[in-house]
Amino acid sequence: MKIKNFYDIVVVGSGPAGGMTAMTASRKGASVLILERDREVGIPVRCAEGISLTSLIKFFEPDKKWISKYIEGAKLYAPNGEAVLMPSSAIGKGVILKREIFDAHICNIAVENGAEIITNADVFDLIKKNGKICGVKFRHFNKEKIVRTNLVIGADGPESRIGRLAGLKTFSQISDIEPSAQYVLTNLKIEHKFSHFYFGKKIAPGGYAWIFPKGENIANVGIGVRADKCNGKNAKEFLDEFVSRNLPNAKMISFITGCVPTGMTLKKITADNIMLVGDAARQVNPVSGGGLSNVLLAGKIAGNVAADAVKMNDFSNKFLKKYHKIWMKEKGNQQKLLHKLKEIFFDFSDEKLNDLTTHLNQIPSEKLTQFQLLKTAIREKPSLVKELIRYYL
Ligand SMILES: Cc1cc2nc3c(=O)[nH]c(=O)nc-3n(C[C@H](O)[C@H](O)[C@H](O)COP(=O)(O)OP(=O)(O)OC[C@H]3O[C@@H](n4cnc5c(N)ncnc54)[C@H](O)[C@@H]3O)c2cc1C
Numbered sequence: 001m002k003i004k005n006f007y008d009i010v011v012v013g014s015g016p017a018g019g020m021t022a023m024t025a026s027r028k029g030a031s032v033l034i035l036e037r038d039r040e041v042g043i044p045v046r047c048a049e050g051i052s053l054t055s056l057i058k059f060f061e062p063d064k065k066w067i068s069k070y071i072e073g074a075k076l077y078a079p080n081g082e083a084v085l086m087p088s089s090a091i092g093k094g095v096i097l098k099r100e101i102f103d104a105h106i107c108n109i110a111v112e113n114g115a116e117i118i119t120n121a122d123v124f125d126l127i128k129k130n131g132k133i134c135g136v137k138f139r140h141f142n143k144e145k146i147v148r149t150n151l152v153i154g155a156d157g158p159e160s161r162i163g164r165l166a167g168l169k170t171f172s173q174i175s176d177i178e179p180s181a182q183y184v185l186t187n188l189k190i191e192h193k194f195s196h197f198y199f200g201k202k203i204a205p206g207g208y209a210w211i212f213p214k215g216e217n218i219a220n221v222g223i224g225v226r227a228d229k230c231n232g233k234n235a236k237e238f239l240d241e242f243v244s245r246n247l248p249n250a251k252m253i254s255f256i257t258g259c260v261p262t263g264m265t266l267k268k269i270t271a272d273n274i275m276l277v278g279d280a281a282r283q284v285n286p287v288s289g290g291g292l293s294n295v296l297l298a299g300k301i302a303g304n305v306a307a308d309a310v311k312m313n314d315f316s317n318k319f320l321k322k323y324h325k326i327w328m329k330e331k332g333n334q335q336k337l338l339h340k341l342k343e344i345f346f347d348f349s350d351e352k353l354n355d356l357t358t359h360l361n362q363i364p365s366e367k368l369t370q371f372q373l374l375k376t377a378i379r380e381k382p383s384l385v386k387e388l389i390r391y392y393l
Contacts, residue, residue: 003116003147007033008310010136010149012123012162014041017278017295017302018155019106020059024303026113030310033147034107035121035138037156042103046258047292048182048212048220050195053093055293059300066101068214070094072193078357079200079350090369094195096212096220097292121145126152126165133166133273150315151306153275155299158261160280168268168276174228176263176282178207178289181235182222183243184214185250192216198242199353205229206346207289209242221247224260224289226346260289264339265332270320277302283327286339294331301326 009025011018014036026032038044049068056062071094073087088094107117120140127135127146135148154162158177163170190196192213199208206226213219223239230238235257243250261282269281277283278295285294305323309315348356 001118003033003118004031006148007031007116008149009033009151009153009306010035010147011153011155012136013037013155013157013278013280014103014107014117014119015155015157015278015295016103016106016292017280017283017299018153019103019110020296020299021153021155021277021303021306022110022115023106023113024300025307025310026110026115028304028307028311030307032110032115033149034110034115034117035123035136035147036117036119037122039120040100040104041107041117041119042100044256045099046256047099048210048222049097049099049214050210050212050220050290051095051097051292052091053095055296056095058293059296060105062095063105066098066105068096068098069192071096071195071213073195075191075194075196076357076360077196077198078354079203080354080357082354082357082361084357084360085194085365086369087365090365090367096195096214123156123162126162150313151273151275151309151320153277153302153306154280155277156280158259158279160276162274163266163276163280166271166274168266168271168274170266170276170280172261172263172282175206175226176261176286177227178224178260178262179227179235179257180207180222180224180260180289181239181255181257182220183239183250183255184218184253185221185243185247186218186253187249187251188213188217188219188247189249190217190219190247192219198246200350201229202350203242204238209239211247218253221250260284260291262286262289262339262342264335265324265327269324269327270317272317272320273315275302275306275320275323283331283335286335286342287345294335297331298327301330 008030009032011022011034022032022034075083077083121138123136123138125137196211204223206229207224209223211219269276283294283298284291302323
């Protein structure tokens with residue numbers, strides 16, 4: 001397929017962040033090219049595919065084509081096995097997506113609005129003229145190609161090469177990177193109405209294990225851990241132990257590994273002619289490791305600002321950093337608070353987690369909101385109140 005030499009915007013990566021940015025900017029009239037390294041949008045799926053229904057409907061009308069299952073609540077398991085149920089009447093419904101179809105759906109809307117997409121396109125360098133970014137170089141079926149643009153958007157996931165090439169500081173502390181491993185397992189006997197979260201230093205140090213049902217007997221079963229707390233054991237080893245203990249009859253369909261950036265948004269996510277969005281900008285919820293709702297929002301903000309930049313013909317950092325400002329106002333400060341909570345919560349001893357679960361089980365389940373969890377955390381660490389005041393006032 002023939003592509004043009006120049007686009008207003010080139011988006012690197014067709015995940016939810018890149019797709020949403022492209023969709024928003026193309027809807028506002030910008031010419032957009034998406035370059036995706038993989039053979040197909042959305043494949044392989046490196047995600048447990050869970051998102052709250054409230055978050056999802058802010059962006060899309062739910063469609064059974066890309067939804068595996070609705071979830072009626074979350075069960076949290078203490079290290080001793082005691083579980084507390086947070087029903088959907090208190091926390092809202094959840095959704096398990098079919099990411100391969102969901103990601104493609106977002107890109108399809110972008111394409112319907114005039115965007116173009118090339119898969120098998122691995123972006124390996126930026127083109128600069130007098131120090132100014134003006135395009136990208138990519139490999140397409142072993143051929144090196146170039147495309148010129150006024151604005152490159154790095155939506156290239158947690159390893160973001162684009163950020164590094166642009167000279168943005170993308171370094172993350174080891175404590176803010178969660179190596180993860182996940183199977184899709186079948187032949188399961190599970191309470192498939194709920195998602196399940198397992199905590200404990202021996203189960204998943206610095207993180208948790210999850211079972212997110214995709215159907216009655218099939219689920220995404222995974223684990224995320226903190227590398228610096230694992231004494232040399234890797235995420236897959238923890239996951240295999242978890243599966244043989246809890247799901248001994250399970251049969252494997254697929255296996256993936258990945259990294260979840262659980263730090264805060266990078267200090268700088270824009271520069272002249274460049275923006276970073278999604279995992280590339282570290283916009284994940286640091287406690288849950290969930291990125292979907294945040295990166296969809298970030299993509300929407302980035303796409304709007306990018307399209308405005310095209311209209312104004314202003315691609316300076318001064319103009320583009322409006323995106324960073326809006327993001328911080330909408331989510332960034334909440335993310336800072338959650339980052340603090342992560343440090344506190346995942347430091348709890350197994351005994352404390354057992355006690356907390358017993359305590360939470362004394363609260364009527366319809367009152368078990370996230371606020372209630374926060375209150376319990378404050379009881380354990382009163383200095384958290386100071387942090388809350390600092391971020392919310
Ligand atoms: C095991 C695991 C489970 C998770 N579970 C959940 C969950 O249940 N709920 C949730 O909300 N979040 C979850 N997350 C996090 C979520 O998957 C991410 O936050 C989300 O995918 C980020 O979207 P993104 O578009 O920024 O990046 P990605 O989805 O990673 O997309 C980046 C895209 O860029 C492409 N790319 C990279 N480099 C280049 C290049 N040089 N040239 C061209 N293309 C390139 C990649 O191929 C990829 O398609 C999970 C993550 C992992 C690892």
